[in-house]
Amino acid sequence: MTAPETLLDPTGMDERTTDSTLAPRPGTLRGLTVGLLDNTKANATALLENIAQELRREHGAGEARLYTKDYFGTPVKQELLEQITEECDVVITAVGDCGSCSAATVADGVLFERAGVPTVSICSDSFLMSGSAMAGVQGFxxxxxxxxxxxxxxxxxxxxxxxxxxxxxxVLRILGVEA
Incomplete structure (x- = not known):
């Protein structure tokens, strides 16, 4: 008789991926460190830096720190996730402007939220469905x-x-900050 085979879930779902609780919202950005996670897509850095500039100028956000993923089509690596989580109060990740990168951008947001850091994931509107599908796959x-x-x-x-x-x-709405 053969032993039963172990089935692997290709979505990466496990007991951690059913938590849909948001990280506590800061209420204000005044003096907070904003992490910017660039997924290497064209104009992601420029978009993130422009948003950070507006958050500093209009809402008192503190330092913005730019980080770059290795590859746009996969979620952030654990080591970089941990570094950003230790160094930043909130995170903005961008830009999902294709199928795999929009899914990965949303997955990154879910990972940061589960690590306790309020996060805004940014995708282009053409890939709303891809991002939404990944949120569902991630149990969120x-x-x-x-x-x-x-x-x-x-x-x-x-x-x-x-x-x-x-x-x-x-960005302010998702982070729970008064405009």
């Missing part, structure tokens, strides 16, 4: 993430700045 179907108008990669500096300005109200 109501995970609130931000969408900006597609495209992002082909925008010039002025257009990226405008996308950032337009995104700030939703």
């Amino acid at each position: 179907p109501g995970f609130d993430f931000l969408t900006v108008k597609h495209p992002v990669a082909s925008l010039d500096a002025e257009q990226i700045h405008q996308r950032a300005v337009d995104a700030v109200p939703d």
